[in-house]
Amino acid sequence: MRCRIASLRHPGSCRTLWDHFALCLVLAAASSAPSSAQDAPTHTNWPGPGQLFVGTCYQPVDRSSEQIDRDIAIMKRAGFNVVRMGDLSWDSFEPSRGNFEFEWFDRIMDKMHANGIRVILDIPGSPAPIWLHRAYPGVDIVNENGARLSPAERYMDDIGDPDYVREVGAMAEALTKRYAHHPALLAVGYDNEIGNGFMSYSQADRQRFISWLKKRYGTIAALNKAWATQRWSRRLNAFEDVDLPLAGGPGPSERYLDLHRYWSDVTVARLQELEAIRRRNMPNIPSISNLWDTAPRRGFDYLSTYKSYVSYGAEGFYPGDPVSGAAGALMVRGDLPTPIWFNEFTAGGGGNYGTPGRSRMYAYLALMMGAQGILAWTFNSHPGGEEQALFGLLDHDGSPSWKVDEFARIASEFRQLSKFGFPRYTHPEVAIAYSFDSFVDSHPNGPSNTTLQYFRPSYTDQVQGAFEPLFRANIDTAIVNVAHDTLSTYKLVVVPADYVMDAASATALRDYVNAGGSVLMTAYSAKVDEHGQWFETPLPGRLSDVFGLKANAFYQVESALKFELDGHNVDSGARHYEVLEPATATVLSRFTNTEDHAPAVTINKFGRGNAIYLATESKASAIGPVLDYCYNLVGVHMGPRTPDGVYARTVDGRTLYVNTTRAEKRIPIAGERKGIISNRVYQGTVILGPQEADLIP
Numbered sequence: 001m002r003c004r005i006a007s008l009r010h011p012g013s014c015r016t017l018w019d020h021f022a023l024c025l026v027l028a029a030a031s032s033a034p035s036s037a038q039d040a041p042t043h044t045n046w047p048g049p050g051q052l053f054v055g056t057c058y059q060p061v062d063r064s065s066e067q068i069d070r071d072i073a074i075m076k077r078a079g080f081n082v083v084r085m086g087d088l089s090w091d092s093f094e095p096s097r098g099n100f101e102f103e104w105f106d107r108i109m110d111k112m113h114a115n116g117i118r119v120i121l122d123i124p125g126s127p128a129p130i131w132l133h134r135a136y137p138g139v140d141i142v143n144e145n146g147a148r149l150s151p152a153e154r155y156m157d158d159i160g161d162p163d164y165v166r167e168v169g170a171m172a173e174a175l176t177k178r179y180a181h182h183p184a185l186l187a188v189g190y191d192n193e194i195g196n197g198f199m200s201y202s203q204a205d206r207q208r209f210i211s212w213l214k215k216r217y218g219t220i221a222a223l224n225k226a227w228a229t230q231r232w233s234r235r236l237n238a239f240e241d242v243d244l245p246l247a248g249g250p251g252p253s254e255r256y257l258d259l260h261r262y263w264s265d266v267t268v269a270r271l272q273e274l275e276a277i278r279r280r281n282m283p284n285i286p287s288i289s290n291l292w293d294t295a296p297r298r299g300f301d302y303l304s305t306y307k308s309y310v311s312y313g314a315e316g317f318y319p320g321d322p323v324s325g326a327a328g329a330l331m332v333r334g335d336l337p338t339p340i341w342f343n344e345f346t347a348g349g350g351g352n353y354g355t356p357g358r359s360r361m362y363a364y365l366a367l368m369m370g371a372q373g374i375l376a377w378t379f380n381s382h383p384g385g386e387e388q389a390l391f392g393l394l395d396h397d398g399s400p401s402w403k404v405d406e407f408a409r410i411a412s413e414f415r416q417l418s419k420f421g422f423p424r425y426t427h428p429e430v431a432i433a434y435s436f437d438s439f440v441d442s443h444p445n446g447p448s449n450t451t452l453q454y455f456r457p458s459y460t461d462q463v464q465g466a467f468e469p470l471f472r473a474n475i476d477t478a479i480v481n482v483a484h485d486t487l488s489t490y491k492l493v494v495v496p497a498d499y500v501m502d503a504a505s506a507t508a509l510r511d512y513v514n515a516g517g518s519v520l521m522t523a524y525s526a527k528v529d530e531h532g533q534w535f536e537t538p539l540p541g542r543l544s545d546v547f548g549l550k551a552n553a554f555y556q557v558e559s560a561l562k563f564e565l566d567g568h569n570v571d572s573g574a575r576h577y578e579v580l581e582p583a584t585a586t587v588l589s590r591f592t593n594t595e596d597h598a599p600a601v602t603i604n605k606f607g608r609g610n611a612i613y614l615a616t617e618s619k620a621s622a623i624g625p626v627l628d629y630c631y632n633l634v635g636v637h638m639g640p641r642t643p644d645g646v647y648a649r650t651v652d653g654r655t656l657y658v659n660t661t662r663a664e665k666r667i668p669i670a671g672e673r674k675g676i677i678s679n680r681v682y683q684g685t686v687i688l689g690p691q692e693a694d695l696i697p
Helices: 003-009 013-032 065-078 104-114 130-135 160-181 203-217 220-226 253-281 323-331 357-367 402-417 436-441 460-471 503-514 622-635
Strands: 053-057 081-087 116-121 185-188 312-316 340-346 371-377 430-431 476-481 492-495 518-520 553-557 562-565 568-571 576-578 586-590 597-607 609-614 646-651 654-661 667-673 680-688 693-696
Touching: 053 402, 065 104, 065 160, 081 104, 081 185, 081 371, 081 430, 104 116, 104 220, 116 160, 130 160, 130 646, 160 253, 185 460, 203 253, 312 323, 323 340, 323 357, 323 460, 357 371, 357 503, 357 654, 357 693, 371 402, 371 586, 436 460, 460 476, 460 622, 492 503, 492 622, 503 518, 503 597, 503 609, 518 622, 562 597, 562 622, 568 622, 586 622, 609 622, 654 667, 654 680, 680 693
Parallel strands: 053 081, 053 371, 081 116, 116 185, 312 340, 340 371, 430 476, 430 492, 492 518, 518 609
Antiparallel strands: 553 576, 562 568, 562 586, 586 597, 597 609, 646 654, 654 693, 667 680
């Protein structure tokens, strides 16, 4: 295993051959990437669907040999069966160009294997080492003012630079060959938090952006039309007139949208290149990566591309609350049939030492959603760097904190639960549409852009507003890109505030409804086309006939909007409404406290399906009652009934209850039951203490 790549440890002719090969790889990567997760080879070393994993993220570069031995002993005593290593450590594997040093990591891998701990090996493509920045200044970030920035903070790498592409490929090639057959290896990850990188404004980046525009638009006339350059005397006479749009503004939203699309494509290309290397060198090893596609700095379009580089959806899980945490977790799954992995899992936090019971509660919430693995971030608290005050399982002096015991308890309980149908494989009947383009274009840069004044609350808040009633009703939900995922498996598709309605998404929704599906759309949806320009046709653009109405006018009101639906009075809490003008649509409800008593909810029969429109924002209090109506309309199976703050799912005839609150909660049950987690006997009522969970037969 090791001698096959021995020559790659030293610079010379082999590296020159690699340089040539890497260029070929970059060109071939897109065509070699799989079209779906189902196309990927079977992962023959995977332990199977009936095993759960609990462990931690580990940075051995901080630790001496003696400390590593003590750390592994603590992990083993805690019952950990997985560890994630390698991330953020490029120069530990390759301290200088072409000089690969793996022996130190070999010893750690061997020790993990000897102690029964499997390894997720992160290919550390970011941050790039200082030696790479010094050898290839094109990897440095250039800011909007044209100043070259030193790589002081992690992720300050221009991942579009060809030298970076070649060097990260060489490192990934060496690393995957080295450990492809190591018995400890469970999975690989790619470029930790790649979505949190920086945009760069070098002249080379500008030229790459121009090339991207040429490929996308073909002619300068088409680009001028897409960017509406006739407005305010901004016509382009040639592609060389293009400047990189400014992420921080000012600038028209059409250009801002393409800027983010360009950087998204750059990010996805790097992931697909790494996936091509994995498929060649490690065809039986799955990819489980912490990518952070929603990072505010750059982000990328995960949901329309993930099947070309993801085996299992994964993320860093640092929830502010159960609802937002669950929504974020489900976004990384899309419509994959595989379980979710939490490659980083809340243990403490930035400036937060941790709260007893909190991680365990969220571990059970994750298990309920379909998690297979949770890895505490992080094992040892860091003595230096950017996360000195992000506290791990060990204190800075190396002594185990109470958090080790809490994660040990999780590991012990999860071993037991793996016999009872976990990890849980979900089959959602409801999907929520999410669009990277709508996320970007609904909050464009620059103080002069009127979209910022129009689109409130934010797109993210409105997507979460649609998700919240579903989650509180204990209904499994998928979050998908409607143009790239299969809609026919869902009984209901919810489209909250989907501002950008491109042709492919409109066609997917039209075909879905026509074939018998039901769609619930809310205000703010389908206002602009794929170029970020408002439709010059009746709204919702491209779908007005599907919903059987026009929704051009809108108003703000002083008091919260109210309406009646299915015999229930609804206080929506919303103050924005659109004036619906039905053509073929039927009015289900009208606002009761507006002068015009405008329609609040309509339904239109289109083909064999139904198109429902809510005339106000996707706020949980507004959309929740409409969702209740839709459940009955399409026959969605309801989840277990629970008090507020308690979430539940039934697995193989047993119900897992999770109390996310700091108060005792009581859930009525029939007869006598013994909790599998607690070993308590319940008579007619399950009593859950604060942040407690139990599995009830």
